[in-house]
Amino acid sequence: MPASRVQTAAFYEVKDLAAGEAVVLITVADPKLVMESLNLQLRDALAWETRAGPEGFRTRVVRREETEPADxxxxxxxxxxxxxxxxxxxxxxxxxxxxxxxxxxxxxxxxxxxxxxxxxxxxxxxxxxxxxxxxxxxxxxxxxxxxxxxxxxxxxxxxxxxxxxxxxxxxxxxxxxxxxxxxxxxxxxxxxxxxxxxxxxxxxxxxxxxxxxxxxxxxxxxxxxxxxx
Ligand SMILES: [Fe+2]
Ligand SMILES: [Fe+2]
The missing domain is CATH 1.20.120 (Four Helix Bundle (Hemerythrin (Met), subunit A))
Incomplete structure (x- = not known):
C-alpha cells in the first residue's frame, strides 16, 4: 500500500492487541518512526522488534506489559x-x-x-x-x-x-x-x-x-x- 497509509493501517492492526497476541507488520521501509508515533498514540502500550529481511522489514508487535521492563x-x-x-x-x-x-x-x-x-x-x-x-x-x-x-x-x-x-x-x-x-x-x-x-x-x-x-x-x-x- 502507499507509504502514506502504512501508519493508519498499522494503527488498526495494533490498537486492540489482546493479551498474549502478537501482530507482525511487513513493510517496505524501516518502520522505526511509524512505530514510535503509534506507540505515542497508544500511550506507550507497545513493544516491538524489527528485522530487515528479503521481504522488507518484519516487525513483531506485542503489548509492552508482556515484556520485561527495561529499567x-x-x-x-x-x-x-x-x-x-x-x-x-x-x-x-x-x-x-x-x-x-x-x-x-x-x-x-x-x-x-x-x-x-x-x-x-x-x-x-x-x-x-x-x-x-x-x-x-x-x-x-x-x-x-x-x-x-x-x-x-x-x-x-x-x-x-x-x-x-x-x-x-x-x-x-x-x-x-x-x-x-x-x-x-x-x-x-x-x-x-x-x-x-x-x-x-x-x-x-x-x-x-x-x-x-x-x-x-x-x-x-x-x-x-x-x-x-
Ligand atoms: Fe509521582
Ligand atoms: Fe510517578
Whole structure:
C-alpha cells in the first residue's frame, strides 16, 4: 500500500492487541518512526522488534506489559498506566451508580498510588539528579509538592467513601474525578520533565546496581498489586 497509509493501517492492526497476541507488520521501509508515533498514540502500550529481511522489514508487535521492563523508569511508567486504568474503571462504575463495584478498584488504586509515591519520594528522589526547569523551578520539588496534593485528594476520596454505610455515587464521583485529573497531569509532567533525566542517570550506573535497584523497586510496586487487590 502507499507509504502514506502504512501508519493508519498499522494503527488498526495494533490498537486492540489482546493479551498474549502478537501482530507482525511487513513493510517496505524501516518502520522505526511509524512505530514510535503509534506507540505515542497508544500511550506507550507497545513493544516491538524489527528485522530487515528479503521481504522488507518484519516487525513483531506485542503489548509492552508482556515484556520485561527495561529499567526503573519503564517500570514507573507502566505503573502510571496501571493506576490510571484502575481509576478509570472505578469512575465508570460510579457513572452507573455502582459504588460497591467501584470500591475494590478505588482501594487498589489507593494502595498502588501510596506505594508508587513512596518509591519516588524515598528511594529515587534522594539518589537521582534534581533537574531545574527553564523557569528555575526544581522538577523534583514540583514532583514532591504534587505528591502531597495527590495524597490529600486521595484522602478526600476515602473520606467520601466513609461518609456513611452506603454512600451514593454522586457523593464519591467528583472526588475521584478530581484525583484522576490531577494524577494524569502529574504523570505527564514526570514523564516529560523528570524521567528522561532519571533514565540517563540510571544508565550511567554500574549494571549490577541497576539490576538490584530494578528488583527493589519492582518488589515495592508489586506489593501494591498483591495487597491492594
Ligand atoms: Fe509521582
Ligand atoms: Fe510517578
Amino acid at each position: 526503573v523508569v519503564d517500570l514507573l511508567i507502566r505503573d502510571h498506566h496501571r493506576v490510571d486504568e484502575l481509576l478509570g474503571k472505578a469512575l465508570r462504575r460510579l457513572n452507573v451508580a455502582d459504588v460497591a463495584g467501584a470500591q475494590p478498584l478505588l482501594a487498589a488504586s489507593a494502595a498502588g498510588l501510596r506505594r508508587h509515591i513512596r518509591v519516588e519520594n524515598e528511594i529515587l528522589a534522594p539518589m537521582l539528579p534534581q533537574p531545574i526547569g527553564m523557569d528555575g523551578t526544581s522538577h523534583t520539588a514540583v514532583m514532591l509538592r504534587e505528591h502531597d496534593e495527590i495524597l490529600a485528594q486521595l484522602a478526600e476520596v476515602e473520606a467520601s467513601l466513609g461518609l456513611d454505610a452506603a454512600p451514593e455515587a454522586w457523593e464519591v464521583e467528583p472526588f475521584v474525578a478530581i484525583l484522576s485529573g490531577t494524577l494524569a497531569k502529574h504523570e505527564h509532567r514526570e514523564e516529560s520533565n523528570l524521567f528522561p533525566h532519571w533514565a540517563a542517570a540510571l544508565r550511567a550506573r554500574p549494571a549490577a546496581e541497576q539490576k538490584s535497584l530494578l528488583a527493589r523497586v519492582r518488589a515495592m510496586l508489586e506489593a501494591a498489586t498483591a495487597d491492594g487487590a
